Amino acid sequence: MxxxxxxxxxxxxxxxxxxxxxxxxxxxxxxxxxxxxxxxxxxxxxxxxxxxxxxxxxxxxxxxxxxxxxxxxxxxxxxxxxxxxxxxxxxxxxxxxxxxxxxxxxxxxxxxxxxxxxxxxxxxxxxxxxxxxxxxxxxxxxxxxxxxxxxxxxxxxxxxxxxxxxxxRTIPVQTAWQYRKDLFDKYGLKFPKTPDEMIDTLKTIKDKTGLIPFVVPGNSSSPLWAVSTFFQMFGFPDLLLTWNSYVDPVTKQFYAYPLATDQSRDILIFLNKMYKNGLLMKDFATATADQTNKLIAQGNHVIAQTINDPSYMDGQQKAAAPDVKWAWVDNFDHPSSDPKKTIYKKESYxxxxxxxxxxxxxxxxxxxxxxxxxxxxxxxxxxxxxxxxxxxTYEQKDGVPAFLPTMSTPTQAQGDKLAxxxxxxxxxxxxxxxxxYKSFDETFNKTKLEMSKVIPSKPGYYGPIEPILQLSDADRKKLVGLETTLNGVRDEYWLKFIMGALDPSNDADWKKFMDAANKAGLPEVVKLRTDAYDKANKS
Missing domain, CATH: 3.40.190.10 (Periplasmic binding protein-like II)
Known part of the structure; x- marks a missing residue:
């Protein structure tokens, strides 16, 4: 066939x-x-x-x-x-x-x-x-x-x-920031601790090298997936485009649809600065994986919040940048808009x-x-x-399976894949x-296993919680229909804010977004999600 x-x-x-x-x-x-x-x-x-x-x-x-x-x-x-x-x-x-x-x-x-x-x-x-x-x-x-x-x-x-x-999921913390340590060291830069430092640092690298600092493909379900990696800098889970709602683990407050509230204005202001200064690839919303892989192979992309091993990241750019050296951020710190909080991605079960x-x-x-x-x-x-x-595809070494040298692995980009x-x-x-298999994480995810011990134990670290909702079949169908429309409006206006057609700091422009979101069913979505959350957590 x-x-x-x-x-x-x-x-x-x-x-x-x-x-x-x-x-x-x-x-x-x-x-x-x-x-x-x-x-x-x-x-x-x-x-x-x-x-x-x-x-x-x-x-x-x-x-x-x-x-x-x-x-x-x-x-x-x-x-x-x-x-x-x-x-x-x-x-x-x-x-x-x-x-x-x-x-x-x-x-x-x-x-x-x-x-x-x-x-x-x-x-x-x-x-x-x-x-x-x-x-x-x-x-x-x-x-x-x-x-x-x-x-x-x-x-x-x-x-x-x-x-x-x-x-x-076998590892509770898999994602952390990595960066091109070779470039940061060359220009005397430290990994940024705040969103403002992120912009200043990436501007310096772009000015010195001409590289596009952040290169990630979009996604068919939403063009915003490419920039969702920055959500956690502002207290949102990076999976919010899937969840739509989340629970703050400290205050236990439920947020029904925060991407259409004043909560999201700061992140839009940040993303607009990133885009305006050429720190994001211009066509991030529509780029394919092939397009972004080509840019990355040319040496673009110097920061990433990723689950990949640094050596795998090296392998993607070695041909264009022989001295490339990716590294996890020291102490796994995460830039945050609140200096008292350092947010990490806590995986669900x-x-x-x-x-x-x-x-x-x-x-x-x-x-x-x-x-x-x-x-x-x-x-x-x-x-x-x-x-x-x-x-x-593998051999046993001292009783532990090991991929043959001809195979691609999480630390080696080249070679045959299991596919x-x-x-x-x-x-x-x-x-x-x-x-x-039990040896896989110990072999390829040692850093992630270490992160899973270190990060949750540090003061100020927490991960936003995916809420449990209980919806009737009728309410679920209604919510799916409403959110299909609302998410489309959200994506449309977010792209306008990020790319500068509208100004997220301008109240009149923001009102245009909120009016469109309300017309698309935002109040009904908030009510359905809130009622479903209350029902699930009282039962």
Whole structure:
């Protein structure tokens, strides 16, 4: 069906998103038995073909589809996959579901990708709690009782049922500022401690080098994703474009829609200064990953709030800047508009994505999928999805798996990716459903593990909280419709403020925004979200 498989394009964010693949060829030899355990005798005698739909971004040639071989050998499963552009995937899926079609298995569903709409319309099959306990014991083992209680309350639908299996985050603090230490040292600069210092420092680097200091691609869901990395400097969570609401962990105050309140004027004034001084790429709202990767490879981009290892950042720019040296910010400090507060990104227990199954899928196929998913989160499954096949993608060194030198890793940008072996397509692995193998974080995320101990213990550090909301089905549908309109108005006016068509410090211009937001349903959104928050936190 496909001569090439495609992989989710997140190499600039995390080069090791590990996921599901499909068979490229039927005449490839079977894998050796050391790749996976043999299937249970007789249990999987019947081959099952399951239709799968995957959201992808960049093409990646599959040279040897190890994933398809594993599925066949271990579970006698064949995934008949159709891949769609990530930007079109949700629309295509909704259309297929609405016409009675659609895949039986989705390895990766997201709220922002219409999955709530699919739940509401009855397209997805719920995972019953008793079923999870009986069929997915390995999945429940990865959560503490407190974590699972929070995850279930946060991700269940308005009918109280769970329609996808959330992914567990393994590191509570993954993101911190990094910078081109070689340039900062060359010009006698220190990493900025405040937003004003950020602008002055980046202006100096731009004037000295001609480089664009901040280069990040936009996102199809909102052009503001490119600049959301600066939200936390002003007390907002960087995921506010997804959450829309947040809770202040110190005051416990709930903010229903702060991006259309006076709270957001300071950040807009800051972003306007960044844009006016050429510190942001001019087309940040529309740039593609290919465009930004090209600029970064040319040496542009000198600061980043990122989860990447510094050596990976070095690898992106080494050709254009042989002396490049990225580094984490000393003491993990974060520039803030309040000198008494240094805000970090505190990860939630889970990611709002995970596998889902189409309603009406036969019980035989459901049982086979549940067996597969339960294995995938076992130690054996985590090892396989984190490192691939021993001897092909990794080797054991003193009892610890290590990628072969030919492989790309979080610390080495060049080389084969697991996607080239069919293990990085559709987001079922890292970044999706499966937690990394136990040695992975110790090997590649030592700094993040250190950050997770150091940052939360420092005075003045905190992370904004994602609120739990409880909405009826009718209110959810109403809110989705209102926010689609409101978010469009927000994006339109924010871009005008950032790019200088309107002045965020001018009261008359600000009134234009608020009038448009109110007309687009801001009061109704605030009421629906506030009522849903109050309901969830009183129950």
């Amino acid at each position: 496909f001569k090439k498989s495609l992989t989710l394009g997140v190499s600039i964010i995390l080069p090791l998103t590990l996921v599901i693949g499909c068979s490229e060829s039927s005449d490839t030899p079977s894998p050796s038995t050391d790749a996976v355990s043999s299937p249970s005798s007789g249990k999987y005698d019947k081959e099952l073909t399951i239709t799968v739909s995957r959201a992808i971004l960049d093409a990646s040639t599959v040279k040897d589809d190890l994933e398809a071989k594993m599925l066949k050998e271990k579970f006698n499963l064949v995934f008949k996959a159709e891949d769609y552009s990530r930007n079109d995937w949700a629309t295509k899926m909704t259309l297929m579901f609405s016409t009675g079609d659609g895949p039986e298995f989705i390895p990766y569903s997201r709220d922002q990708w219409k999955s709530v709409e699919w739940m509401s319309s009855g397209y997805l099959r719920p995972f019953e709690l008793d079923e999870i306990k009986q069929k997915l014991p390995n999945y429940l083992k990865i959560w503490s009782d407190e974590e699972w209680d929070t995850v279930l309350k946060s991700t269940r639908f308005s009918d109280g049922k769970l329609y996808f299996l959330p992914n567990k 889970y990611s709002f994505w995970g596998p889902a199954i189409k309603k009406g899928t036969s019980q035989e196929k459901v049982d086979r999928l549940l067996d597969y998913l339960n294995w995938a989160v076992s130690d054996e499954g985590q090892l396989w999805y984190t490192y691939g096949k021993e001897g092909v 080239n072996f069919g293990i990085n397509i559709g987001v079922i692995g890292l970044g999706g459903f499966i937690t990394p």
